[in-house]
Amino acid sequence: MNMMTYSTAVSTGRVRLVSIRQESLSTARxxxxxxxxxxxxxxxxxxxxxxxxxxxxxxxRTTSLAEALLPPRGEITDRNGAPLALAFPAYAxxxxxxxxxxPRNPLVRSAKSVAHSLKAIFPDLDEAKITRMLAAxxxxxxxxxxxxxxxxxxQAIGELALELPQEQDRNYPQGSMAAHVLGYxxxxxxxxxxxxxxxxxxxxDPALRGTPVALSIDLRVQGxxxxxxxxxMLSTNAKGAAxxxxxxxxxxxxxxxxxxxxxxxxxxxxxxxxMFNRVTNQVxxxxxxxxxxxxxxxxxAGVVTDLGRRYPATPLHVAGFTIHDDEDLGPSLNxxxxxxxxxxxxxxxxxxxxxxxxxxxxxxxxxxxxRPSIELPARGFPIWASGTWPRLRTMTVGYGHGIAxxxxxxxxxxxxxxxxxxxxxxxxxxxxxxxxxxGTRVFKASTSxxxxxxxxxxxxxxxxxxxxxxxxxxxxxxxSAEKPGAGGYRHHSLIxxxxxAFPMDRPRYVVVAMLDEPKGTAAxxxxxTAAWNAAPIVGRLVxxxxxxxxxxxxxxxxxxxxxxxxLVGGADQGAGQ
Numbered sequence: 001m002n003m004m005t006y007s008t009a010v011s012t013g014r015v016r017l018v019s020i021r022q023e024s025l026s027t028a029r030x031x032x033x034x035x036x037x038x039x040x041x042x043x044x045x046x047x048x049x050x051x052x053x054x055x056x057x058x059x060x061r062t063t064s065l066a067e068a069l070l071p072p073r074g075e076i077t078d079r080n081g082a083p084l085a086l087a088f089p090a091y092a093x094x095x096x097x098x099x100x101x102x103p104r105n106p107l108v109r110s111a112k113s114v115a116h117s118l119k120a121i122f123p124d125l126d127e128a129k130i131t132r133m134l135a136a137x138x139x140x141x142x143x144x145x146x147x148x149x150x151x152x153x154x155q156a157i158g159e160l161a162l163e164l165p166q167e168q169d170r171n172y173p174q175g176s177m178a179a180h181v182l183g184y185x186x187x188x189x190x191x192x193x194x195x196x197x198x199x200x201x202x203x204x205d206p207a208l209r210g211t212p213v214a215l216s217i218d219l220r221v222q223g224x225x226x227x228x229x230x231x232x233m234l235s236t237n238a239k240g241a242a243x244x245x246x247x248x249x250x251x252x253x254x255x256x257x258x259x260x261x262x263x264x265x266x267x268x269x270x271x272x273x274x275m276f277n278r279v280t281n282q283v284x285x286x287x288x289x290x291x292x293x294x295x296x297x298x299x300x301a302g303v304v305t306d307l308g309r310r311y312p313a314t315p316l317h318v319a320g321f322t323i324h325d326d327e328d329l330g331p332s333l334n335x336x337x338x339x340x341x342x343x344x345x346x347x348x349x350x351x352x353x354x355x356x357x358x359x360x361x362x363x364x365x366x367x368x369x370x371r372p373s374i375e376l377p378a379r380g381f382p383i384w385a386s387g388t389w390p391r392l393r394t395m396t397v398g399y400g401h402g403i404a405x406x407x408x409x410x411x412x413x414x415x416x417x418x419x420x421x422x423x424x425x426x427x428x429x430x431x432x433x434x435x436x437x438x439g440t441r442v443f444k445a446s447t448s449x450x451x452x453x454x455x456x457x458x459x460x461x462x463x464x465x466x467x468x469x470x471x472x473x474x475x476x477x478x479x480s481a482e483k484p485g486a487g488g489y490r491h492h493s494l495i496x497x498x499x500x501a502f503p504m505d506r507p508r509y510v511v512v513a514m515l516d517e518p519k520g521t522a523a524x525x526x527x528x529t530a531a532w533n534a535a536p537i538v539g540r541l542v543x544x545x546x547x548x549x550x551x552x553x554x555x556x557x558x559x560x561x562x563x564x565x566x567l568v569g570g571a572d573q574g575a576g577q
Contacts, residue, residue, distance in 0.1 A: 086171055095161060177219070231537075236528075240258070247508070258279050284407070384403065411512045472542045478531050
């Protein structure tokens with residue numbers, strides 16, 4: 001090969017090499033272009049999708065970091081910061097028939113078999129109802145509150161259509177305690193019945209829900225009240241019970257209970273039937289607990305000036321009706337004896353002397369003509385006769401018949417009776433120190449002082465002796481009233497009440513305990529009246545809650561009753577009303 005031929009071959013090879021390189025570069029550029037176009041297409045799809053979501057109802061709401069960290073609903077605590085209601089992350093059990101792709105056959109096993117397995121995990125489940133739901137391919141909740149160990153057992157069933165989404169739930173760590181105070185939260189996240197309803201807007205407000213709301217109740221006092229009421233109710237086979245512990249100087253409710261109770265963690269048909277609040281929503285004729293109020297009104301009006309004056313104790317015949325006592329208390333009684341022995345006859349005479357106008361005004365001053373003053377939404381309206389009261393009504397109201405109020409009405413009235421004469425509204429909100437409402441004067445301070453003596457004497461010598469907790473200087477009055485029914489009063493259905501305060505030398509708290517239709521049992525010596533069933537509840541409760549509330553027993557102190565003691569020489573044989 002000569003030099004010219006060699007040069008030509010080399011030149012041709014270089015041309016081919018350049019041509020191959022150009023082809024490779026063109027191919028690479030084409031591939032890059034295709035990749036770029038795919039990315040552009042994906043980006044366009046993403047933009048369209050984001051735009052669609054932004055304009056649709058499924059858009060995710062922009063949430064600030066602060067709001068995201070807040071609970072979905074504010075916390076409720078007792079006055080000492082103990083949690084009563086709080087947000088709780090929980091599982092729900094949801095049936096999703098489309099999880100397997102074919103809603104006509106979403107389960108591997110039969111609907112009956114799956115429902116039976118779920119029944120073993122959730123004993124309260126309606127197995128037949130769930131079987132129908134699964135068989136019909138009907139999506140929905142099976143359970144709203146599922147514990148982690150229950151969730152594990154559900155997953156072990158192996159059905160993809162059984163989903164366990166995590167949700168925020170409302171939890172009441174104390175269970176049924178204070179249920180009628182708190183209420184509950186429904187499936188839509190709204191508070192119902194109690195303070196959950198009252199505080200609903202505040203508890204859901206992002207600006208406020210980070211701060212717990214402190215109620216006035218003390219969890220320890222609440223537990224003791226419910227425990228003693230339950231004991232009294234069960235031991236006498238009573239239909240229900242109600243009770244309240246009230247601060248006489250501020251109106252703060254330290255405890256409020258209505259039995260039987262419900263569990264706000266699980267609202268079912270049985271729970272709904274127990275939501276009625278006997279303390280604030282049910283009105284009762286509270287019988288002889290009204291007698292001290294009548295005497296206080298008479299002392300204030302100057303009708304009773306001499307407590308030693310004797311009144312006839314023989315039956316009264318007024319407008320075709322006979323007012324009598326449950327037993328013969330002798331020919332005559334003075335005021336201390338009348339309260340100790342609980343005489344309807346003498347009380348009626350004093351109410352008659354007070355007159356309908358002043359009697360009615362005294363009851364109105366205690367707010368017995370309007371719904372009870374408290375934040376709860378369920379508040380019963382009293383049975384209150386309008387217009388001028390006839391003579392007979394004036395007399396019967398004097399001993400608690402012909403008028404019906406709630407136990408809360410009575411508690412607020414007794415607070416005014418012993419605190420110096422000032423009526424204040426009850427509240428379930430914890431009040432700052434020194435921020436108690438001024439209230440309105442309904443009794444003179446001197447009248448209140450005299451009533452403290454008289455109430456103490458009832459606990460020492462009369463129908464309230466079983467409430468006389470040593471060292472706590474309890475004073476109070478029993479009341480046993482027949483419940484009205486068709487055609488008159490039902491003689492075998494009683495409302496038994498004991499309204500008390502302690503310590504009577506410097507009253508701090510009012511305690512009201514009430515039993516609805518107690519029976520005569522061995523625990524109550526086969527008696528149905530308040531002296532045998534309601535008063536003992538207070539006698540057991542006060543020593544339990546006194547130290548919690550800062551009141552220690554002291555047997556060296558007491559109310560000075562030296563000027564009244566000579567008036568009741570035979571005072572230790574009280575009647576059981």
